[in-house]
Amino acid sequence: MHTLPALSYGYDALEPYIDAETMRLHHTKHHQTYVDKLNTALADYPDWQNKSIEDLLQNFSSVPEAIKKVVKNHGGGHANHTLWWQIIGPATGGQNLPGGELLIKLEASFGSFEEFKQKWLDTALTVFGSGWIWLVVEGDSLVITTSANQDSLLMEGKKPILGLDVWEHAYYLKYQNRRADYVNNFFAVINWSEVAKKMTEK
């Protein structure tokens, strides 16, 4: 059984950058639905029921044909949102910047932190419709990539360490169509220490 992960902060903790109502709906309705539909589909497949979401997605080619679509859409949604709640957190005030090895890798990969941020903003505005922006570890480098719908990069054997949900449900209540403002404000609530931790994890 997959379960909705608890958040380590309150729904209002990311105000004013991400509003409490969006957080509550996103967690209790959208993410919960991905978990529920995944569990329903897996109910008839005992061999697959107890695998972690990472195992399911990393071994996607072996998943039974009849449940592939649900695992891709709802399993992907579960994995993507589980990462999302981890890599955002309460704004600490002042500049929210990465440090240490993560900053060194960002600078080596993009030229500077500002160039990384600009490329992230530009990329977020090119995603048509619903999808995600990702920062992925590739060898010694960090690269920005995108995925459509709830496709998980784990299905491609990639290692995402930062993600940005650009589905309208992630921002529409507060930002309406102003995706650029949402993406800019995302930088105030990134939990960089969690991103750094994911970078060093196997």
Ligand code: MN
């Ligand atoms: Mn979402």
